[in-house]
Amino acid sequence: GDSVTQMEGPVTLSEEAFLTINCTYTATGYPSLFWYVQYPGEGLQLLLKATKADDKGSNKGFEATYRKETTSFHLEKGSVQVSDSAVYFCALSVGGGANSKLTFGKGITLSVRP
Amino acid sequence: NAGVTQTPKFRILKIGQSMTLQCTQDMNHNYMYWYRQDPGMGLKLIYYSVGAGITDKGEVPNGYNVSRSTTEDFPLRLELAAPSQTSVYFCASSTADGSYGYTFGSGTRLTVV
Numbered sequence: 001g002d003s004v005t006q007m008e009g010p011v012t013l014s015e016e017a018f019l020t021i022n023c024t025y026t027a028t029g030y031p032s033l034f035w036y037v038q039y040p041g042e043g044l045q046l047l048l049k050a051t052k053a054d055d056k057g058s059n060k061g062f063e064a065t066y067r068k069e070t071t072s073f074h075l076e077k078g079s080v081q082v083s084d085s086a087v088y089f090c091a092l093s094v095g096g097g098a099n100s101k102l103t104f105g106k107g108i109t110l111s112v113r114p
Numbered sequence: 115n116a117g118v119t120q121t122p123k124f125r126i127l128k129i130g131q132s133m134t135l136q137c138t139q140d141m142n143h144n145y146m147y148w149y150r151q152d153p154g155m156g157l158k159l160i161y162y163s164v165g166a167g168i169t170d171k172g173e174v175p176n177g178y179n180v181s182r183s184t185t186e187d188f189p190l191r192l193e194l195a196a197p198s199q200t201s202v203y204f205c206a207s208s209t210a211d212g213s214y215g216y217t218f219g220s221g222t223r224l225t226v227v
Contacts, residue, residue: 034215043118043204043218044157089156100145100211101172106156 009108023090137205
């Protein structure tokens, strides 16, 4: 079945450090890929997405590139801020219609210290 | 826009009690979902619906029931609460193709004691 694997956490960084969060996937079809962010006490919010190979999703300084050859969708940010502290989830969906359910990774907690 | 609204935000239940978690969306999305989130486990799909009158089981449906009488509403029912159902529950909605991602509610934190 479809699955998403995220690197183990938690991750603690100093402000302005470079961030990479690894995500790899297994899918039976051609998935769309997503990163969601969950701030403390809130629901998940879509951070960025990519729907085909070599697409780069970007938002709020975060970027991720859909790499079909390595089945990866790593999240990066050049300079993190304290306000980026949150839980980050990688996810995929395959196909449309009734098959478009999201499959999530386990999530990783990012803490950014001043 | 309100998006996806969940009520209540918090609830404590005793073992064996029943309750309904409410979810409503105002985006005219056909697809709606219920997930539970447990620490370190990510999100697990409980039930989903592709339109009014149509529901189907997800990965962890045992102990839950749903109904979808309107496009807007997708309540989740716990009939006999058990400690294993202590979790945070999220409702979400999407367009049919799902390629634009989901819109999530803010969650219901449920504790069964």
